[in-house]
Amino acid sequence: MSDMTADTAVELPRARTDWLPLLLVPALALLALPFVGSPSTWVTLTVAGLAMGMMIFLMASGLTLVFGLMDIINFGHGVFISLGAYATLLVLGPLAGWATADSVGLNLALLLLCILVAMAVTGVVGAVFERVIVRPVYGSHLKQILVTMGGLIVAEQLIHAIWGASPIPIPLPQSLRGAFVFGDIVMERYRVVAVAIGLLVFIAMQLLLNRTRLGLLIRAGVENPEMVEALGYRIRRLFVSVFVAGSALAGLGGVMWAFYRQTLTAGMGMEVMVLVFIVIIIGGLGSVGGCFVGSILVALVANYVGFIEPKLALISNILVMALVLIWRPQGLFPVARR
Amino acid sequence: QDIKIALIAGKTGPLEAYAKQTEAGFMMGLEYLTKGTMAVNGRKISVIVKDDQLKADLAKTLLEQAYNDDNVDLAVGTTSSAAALAMLPVAEENGKVLIVEPAVADAITGEKWNRFIFRTARNSTQDAYGAAAAVPASGDVSIATLAQDYAFGKDGVAALKNALAQIRPNAKVVFEEYAPQNATDFTASAQRIFDALKDKPGKKIINIIWAGQHPLPKIADLKPERFGIEIAPGGNILPAMQIYKNYPGMEGAVYYYYAFPKNAMNDWLVTEHQKRFNAPPDFFTAGGFAAASAAVTAIQKAGGTDPEKLIAAMEGMTFETPKGPMTFRKEDHQALQDMYHFKVKADGKDANDLLDLVGVIPADKMPIPVRNKR
Amino acid sequence: MIPSTTATPALETRGLTVRFGGHVAVNDVSCRFTPGTLTAIVGPNGAGKTTYFNLISGQLRATSGQVVVAGEDITRLPASARTRRGLGRAFQLTNLFPQLTALENVRLAVQSRADAGWSMFRVWNARRDLIDKAESVLERVRLADKRHVAPKALSHGDQRKLEVALLIAMEPKVFMFDEPTAGMSVDEVPTVLELIHDIKERGDATVLLVEHKMDVVRSLSDRIIVLHNGTLVADGEPAAVIASPVVQEAYLGVEAARG
Amino acid sequence: MSTSPASVLALPFDETRPRGGFLNAILSSDLPRSKVLSAILLAILLLLAATPFLFSGSQPLGTAAKICVFVVLVASYDLLLGYSGIVSFAHTMFFGIGGYGIAIALERLGPTWGSAAIGLVAALALSATLAVAIGLLSLRVRAIFFSMITLAVASAAAVLASQLSDVTGGEDGLSFQLPPALRPAFRLLSEPLFGTAVNGRLLAYYLVFFVSLAVFLVLLRIVNSPFGRVLQAIRENEFRAEALGYRVVAYRTAASVISALAATIAGALMALWLRYNGPDTTLSFSIMIDILLMVVIGGMGTLYGAVIGAALFVLAQSYLQVLMAAGSSALAGLPLLPNLVHPDRWLLWLGALFVISVYAFPGGIVGRLRQAGQ
Amino acid sequence: MAEPLLQLAEVHTHIGPYHILHGVDFVVPAGGLTMLLGRNGAGKTTTLRTIMGLWQASSGSIRFDGRDITKAATPDIARSGIAYVPEAMGIFTDLTVRENIVLAARSGPVDRSRLDWILGLFPALKRFWNLPAGNLSGGQKQMLAIARAIAEPRRLLLIDEPTKGLAPVMVRSMIEAFKALKASGETILLVEQNFYAASALGDNVVVMDDGRIVHAGAMSDLVADADLQQRLLGLSLDAHQ
């Protein structure tokens, strides 16, 4: 709707698309092949890595919106992941039968329901969080870190208070367990589902941010909220909705992560936060595409390195980040300076 | 005058659940052993509970306070091994007894030990012997280990290798895989292990030595049975073991499971615990209970709380616990105790009905080396 | 054309060029600036004037060409090192320390000039001389009564004056003014012009002035150079340059400028 | 213009006029500028100086020592954050280096002053080198990227400390002995002074106290020097500072180095006081967050804020659980409330404290007091 | 006479503790171009910001098009048909020129002929269409700020010093643009230091000093009356010395 360059009488220069980072993924996969050796192992590792990347992306996408576009460092993002995970209990409690039912339909419906409920819960809590915790500290990173860290501690404690401190095992729906086996290649079923959902979310976000002026408005609003208001946009309302969307996405990521780990702990969201930060920095703050590529990159490298030289697995994420930042100091797709 | 006991545990932080169990077990133990009077030798017992938040420095400070400011007669703790290790010198400086529960590091009754230290908890080597004992005693057995890439994991693997050499010479560790401490994706590790094991003759087992979130389901989902590989998980607290349900038939060794020991103390514990907390007692509940038993038995035997008398009484002392009798070995004050060889049930009645007992591994079948210097 | 003096010029650029992708913002500009002269740089918006300044003072790195100050090639030096070699710069878009007081803004410039920045074990206000000098500079731009006001609370015109004050406080050998009077009210302009005039009169300083107000240019400059699309297209006596067709068309518009 | 900012901003005094006096010289002309603030600072100073004689028991002394150490640590961080506008998450790394320097040296080389000196010097050298390296490599990038890089560096340091368990003791950390003069058994005076035994523990406390005081005063001088003023200018507008002739990267790197050195000293003091060092004590991310909070509560960009922030926070941390225990038993009859103030929920209140204090003191406590004073 | 488009009555504005506007009173009639003049620090910018709701008037009233907008929120004021070019231009430096203009056109894609007209006025914008606006030259940024304000028709334009930093030839095209806008029925309130540009355009003039209105009348009167010029613009000069 915003593409007014379409057929104006004045010939306007076109923006160029940057394909290079996208090529990085296949290049990396090909590079790893000779080192891995066995093609079937390579396929297994690659597919697993892609799927893990999708799950990381789901957890990180909300943060890239909130942190990358709105410039709010939300250390509490992790708790929304946990909260989304725990919200599955609201569904799994009454509908436990759907998980063990021998019907793919029911199993998937259960997953979908979990996702919807979790997104609703985290969205609402996100709205409250924004209102109570974050709003007074727009513009000051430092205070954001502290306040969201405080919010994180409080929320984690509340999870403890509500659901108890012990880890809670949750069942992965019957038909999503196990793996497809093709010869020597294995593909976990759940990871296939994760890929589907990840792609869906990615496409939806891309459309929303690139086909509407939403992304522009957010970025402009961060730089100069006064001016955006003077142009007639209600930036406050927009920011709240973005924050809510970011939280709901974290909730979605949390559900996916919960079923992957099959155990709930209040700290499970916080544990992935460093990874999530690394991913959005690699991607370029605020770039959904970058976050997507970054997630896959990190997960793939982790798998290849874990197979080829496990000693390095400990620092593979940081290594990837360092290399990417040396190549592109602003991340793969810098949103700010194109 | 009251008998004062300090109980230090990591009550807040990621291991909150463990500390809760220890505390509950300890209090129930006192209650059972004093028949509800909470008094020994006519002296009332008061327990001061302190939270070290799993921090070593705080644990150390709290123990100092307990001995100096609160004047406790003896102390029990704590959840984290690092914190427990930091506490050891404090006991020596103050010349008072410290019963270590449930920290497992070997060094506590090994190189870092001093004569004021007693441990009711099992140590890592006992875990390793348990795991080794769960391995078949005859035929070729090839084992691959999966452990976390830091001192705890490395020591665990070394201990397992030792234990196997001692009691299961037919089994060999053929491959050691170390993954990052906070790893969540185990595809690469599993592939490496499969590659290492699949062409080996005889029984093939993956032994997992892991603290925290268990990688078991991730490995199991990759279908090791394709290559005839079995998984031997360690024991854990009940909520963590509930995942085992999905993989019936797995065998391993565990420190405590509520349905295994058959004795009056355990029967009382299981019924009472079920009544009060609506759940069976767990790993650390039993541990806390055992620590309480050690304390009460020692005070009764020593006829008071004089540290030297306590030490004299406790060396070589045998005391009852929900796991049956335990004995503080004279040399290093480690409580020697039974372990249990289990098999995961095919269909349990409820969420906590998980394990079948294959056999008790008696304490005297595990020749735990003495590692301290006296 | 200005006859080149035999003495080494205070500042010289040789074939200075900068490219942004396909766009050449400054294209092969060679020029010498002699001490004691004021050179006005004019040209349409986007001609490359500010970019030229950026290349000289080190905010941008040149794609090719050299910047030479008093015989020394400084092309590779960072901005701070160039400043210490006597290049001073005021910015077109006001660029100050928004939360520090006006006085502290100026004092920092004075302190840099006195090379006192690395002194760690002395209390700052023990250097009374720096403070006195900063105050006298504020006096000269008529901001003395606002010396405790931070730039973010100053009106636009006052911020412009403070920008000029910083440059004066640095006492450079080469002064570069980028539209110093833009947004300044009619009654304030003369103050600034007087200041610039004084600097020029002292005779040892070299002044470069970017300015769109032609009456200002005419009254102050000894020489005008014209940039157009990054290229130096004219260089010479003010009257002659202003009368040249390229200035008349590209810069002033087809009709002659007012007055 | 009667109401223009210029005339309203009639300052209570003109800070550009240096004034004489001993106090002024010691405090580098940066006086507290508020009566209440001065009174609080003086009270903190006196209390810290007299703690051993005012309170008995090991907890108050431990708390006071911790306050001293954190004042230095927080002040050194404020030099980075408040004065230079650099957000680094690697500050605990330097704290840890100091701690490990002392711990490793005293453990390996024996409990002498010489080994402590060697440990400290080595730690300072390592810290300075690392600070220069990090500074030169990464202070050029955007602020937020720098923060993230330091986050990665800090976690790498923690991993390293855990991996090098032969040297660092891994997760367990290191317990060690102090030089004889600092041990509790050492008596300087045979008679107690004002009822307090003048022993090695007391000497250790005063060592911590006076070194902290000295480092603090040096930092105070540095931030009020022309150098400190340049740092503030860079924080405000680095581009402009560079144009004014200040080499931004060099200044920032220098600030990082100074701050790292001070943090290293703080770490060394911490280790000396605790006779222990481990990853949780000096390296953990939660300490980093505590530091941030102390800076912000106290007031960024003023070193007095560090004093107040550290004192308040350490006190809260040490006594919050005690207070809550009292509160919870006082509220025993009521529904829900006792649960919320149960000592195990202390983190909940700490979290709330984070949020509330940032709101209640947007300019920190010092900012609030100074405002009120005008 | 019909109600003026914009009317300020006794407007006082405080910024923090400082009292900046001391009862500003003036009207902007519909359809014309009103100049707001005054020396530095007189309060011109503060007046425009108060109209836009970016500072809150502490007392007095502001009416626009028959509605009281004194307490309205900035976005609502903008939506009622006011466009604003701030003194500091308010360019979104991270966004491209195109994206800046896309945002300014609130109701959808810019009308093609209008865009052609704007890019005809400011060819540089066309040339740097996909360049981040932060990389534009000072004058080009100024052009973009104005292009943004006129991307869609509005009832009233508030423009703070549009000619600063513009080359003479651009000042000319800007004057042409304002004339065209005036002809199409838009009303303009312009703050300007460039008295000559001002006199070429203004229908009415308002002069401020020290947070108050010191003169209001027709521009032709002021241009014709050298004494008045001297008194208003020279007066402040004397007062300042």
Ligand SMILES: Nc1ncnc2c1ncn2[C@@H]1O[C@H](COP(=O)(O)OP(=O)(O)OP(=O)(O)O)[C@@H](O)[C@H]1O
């Ligand atoms: N980083 C950049 N990338 C691409 N183009 C740039 C960049 N920086 C500047 N330009 C372009 O270079 C040209 C020169 O800009 P400059 O600021 O030097 O102009 P100027 O002569 O100072 O104009 P004005 O009078 O408007 O201030 C402009 O067209 C600008 O768009």
Ligand SMILES: Nc1ncnc2c1ncn2[C@@H]1O[C@H](COP(=O)(O)OP(=O)(O)OP(=O)(O)O)[C@@H](O)[C@H]1O
């Ligand atoms: N944010 C602020 N805080 C405090 N005072 C301010 C602030 N902004 C402006 N002022 C003061 O308000 C007065 C009027 O400023 P304003 O910017 O409205 O003047 P102006 O007429 O636009 O001047 P100029 O022609 O220089 O732009 C000045 O004295 C200024 O110092």
Ligand SMILES: [Mg+2]
């Ligand atoms: Mg320019």
Ligand SMILES: [Mg+2]
């Ligand atoms: Mg103004």
